[in-house]
Amino acid sequence: MNWIAAAVALACAGAVHAEKAAPAADPRIASILDNLGKVRPIESVALSPDGRHLAWTVKTNGKIVLELADADGRNAHRVTSSKGCRELSASWASDSRHLAFLSDCAGGKPGVEEGKQNDVYVVDIDTKAAPQRLTKLNGYVDGLEWRPDGKALAFLYVPNATRRASATAAAGPQVGEIGVDNVEVQQVAMVDARGGEAKAITPNGLHVYEFSFSADSGRLAYVAAQPPGDNNWWVARLYAQPLSGEAKAVTVVDTARLDGPLKGLQVAVPRFSPDGSRIAFIGGLMSDQGSTGGDIWTVPSDGSSAPVDVTPGVRTTPAWLSWAGNDRLIVSEAVAGVSRVSSYALPAQGAATATTLFELPMTIGDGRLSMSLSLDAKTEKAAFNASSFERAFEVHVADLAGHAAPQAVTSFNAGLKPSWGKAESITWNNEGHDVQGWLLYPADYDASKRYGMIVSIHGGPAASVLPRWPGVGYGPAPLSALGYFVFMPNPRGSYGQGEAFVQANRKDFGYGDLRDVLAGVDTIEKSHPVDDNRLGLTGWSYGGFMTMFSVTQTQRFRAAVAGAGISNWQSYYGQNLIDQWMTPYFGASVYDDPQVYAKSSAINFIKSAKTPTLVVVGERDAETPAPQSFEFWHALRAQGVPTSLVVYPGEGHGFAQDAHRKDVLARALAWFDRYLSAGGAH
DSSP states (O other): OOHHHHHHHHHHHHHHHHHHTOOOOOHHHHHHHHHHTTOOOEEEEEEOTTSSEEEEEEEETTEEEEEEEETTSOSOEESOOOSSOOEEEEEEOTTSSEEEEEEOTTOOSBOSSSSBOOEEEEEETTSOOOOEEOOOOOEEEEEEEEOTTSSEEEEEEEETOSSOSSTTSOOOOOOSSTTTTTOOOOEEEEEETTOOOOEEOSOTTOEEEEEEEOTTSSEEEEEEESSOHHHHGGGOEEEEEESSSSOOOEEEEOGGGOOSTTTTOEEEEEEEOTTSSEEEEEEEOOSSTTOOOOEEEEEETTOOSOOEESSTTOSSEEEEEEESSTTEEEEEEEETTEEEEEEEEOOSSSOOEEEEEEEESSEEEOSSSTTOOEEOTTSOEEEEEEEOSSSOOEEEEEETTTTOOOEEOOOTTTTOOOSSOOEEEEEEEETTEEEEEEEEOOTTOOTTSOEEEEEEEOSSSSOOOOOOOOOSSSSHHHHHHTTOEEEEEEOTTSSSSOHHHHGGGTTOTTTHHHHHHHHHHHHHHHHSOEEEEEEEEEEETHHHHHHHHHTTTOSOOSEEEEESOOSOHHHHHHHOSOGGGHHHHHSSOTTTOHHHHHTTOGGGGGGGOOSOEEEEEETTOSSSOHHHHHHHHHHHHHTTOOEEEEEETTOOSSOOOHHHHHHHHHHHHHHHHHHHSTTOOO
């Protein structure tokens, strides 16, 4: 048994013991979990091209089901009469009559997620006929989309899949010849709208991450790389491929071959212009597939010249786009902790100019990509799901032509009230950077009292905290509900302040971003009743790294909870299954420049750590493997620092089992209460 396997085995053994010693049931936690569990999540939202109808998939009686309504939300009803089935990913044909979706109603073997095998179904909303099953699949299905001519549907497909095609999913067993055996490849498959065999339409040797059609249905644009898919998204290229004849895919953008600011960075959300001459996409420094942000670039669709940045120096982070004509884009972007939708005019030469259509202190999206919207054919209306710290998920519709504020058209969760305190946006300046974060007040806040505060640092680092109704499990809101201020900063490296801000922590993990965080704490303490002697720290993924690193750099925090963190960037490089993401940030591999990795490794400063720290991780985490948590816990224990390690069996980077989500929350809250309560342990 090698040392990595031994570390995981020992950590898992510790986890078993820890689970037996889980904190006693806290009635406050039970109440919070009960409140969070009442929400009805909305999985997808789709506005018909003619703007007359809405379709959405929403949790009903424990299952996600498909519903159809008028565009104002009225006359909502189930599309099918199925019982006990899961219905996902609503998608309209261009005729606004045929509605496609995924369903596991046909049964079959268990799927790679909750439920059974998904297949593609189509229903004609103008008739009373039952939905037609188009496929008989055996694998993972995602990204369902109609071809613009309405004659076929395409989707991402992994035949015989054993897991979701995502690095955040629990990794499969690392056995056999690593990197050769058991490699699962995702392609674009297409099926005739009348049914039949689904056929792969992208090359066998490419793992495809996302795709879109040209308006004339003749070409496909997609982002793809050589397998393994989990690792190679960070070196993926943009391709354009004809859908008929013998012509092969053309490489439109390969950032490794570019000079300038996009060199070696990531591309996402490719979209053909209506006339097919150009492809617009998001390009920038992105630390996770699916967490999209960067500048907007355009490139000739035949790849005949280099891409052009049409938003240089913009102080926002575009995340999603759609053409609204050959010279205009509709863009969703993060802006200093809020969501904005803008219209970008594209001149023949020079930078695009933006007009804000609406802005919301909410998280928005239609369920496809980060911040994606469902638009009508005229791009006059947009539909999406939205939530905030104050309001749970509802379907919203925006009048883009009239620049009117979006309105909720459903009331699935209207009766839910937060059990946590109010939210406030906090801004400050540090070292020339404008920085923003969100502060949750304690529940039942009393201005005459002083409270402990927990700093919760987001993952990424290329991500941001936007207001969002929390799910069941560990997170900032339950900490607020238990009587703490909770500070959620967006320090350098985060989305929302422009690409230069996102790149400001390259080769500097844990230093400038920590100074931004501490400056934010100082700002809050000047105007809020926070007890500086009762500060806590937590985070997951990159936030887990920041937690581990920060307690070796400052004694300011009295308790910490590190989730899925990284303690030693040098050993991490050879342990994880996604090492391609690291070179853009560190500038070289660990073998070429070990010192830049050592500089940010908490383990090299462990003698300075004094903060009691709870460490939690999934046993099968491919992004931040369990040995990283084991190494940090082992080092703290050797220094006599109070610590506990819990490894959750079968879990990946994002926990899938409700029991484990709840257990993490219970342990973390007990840990903070022990060390941050007035007169608690120190």
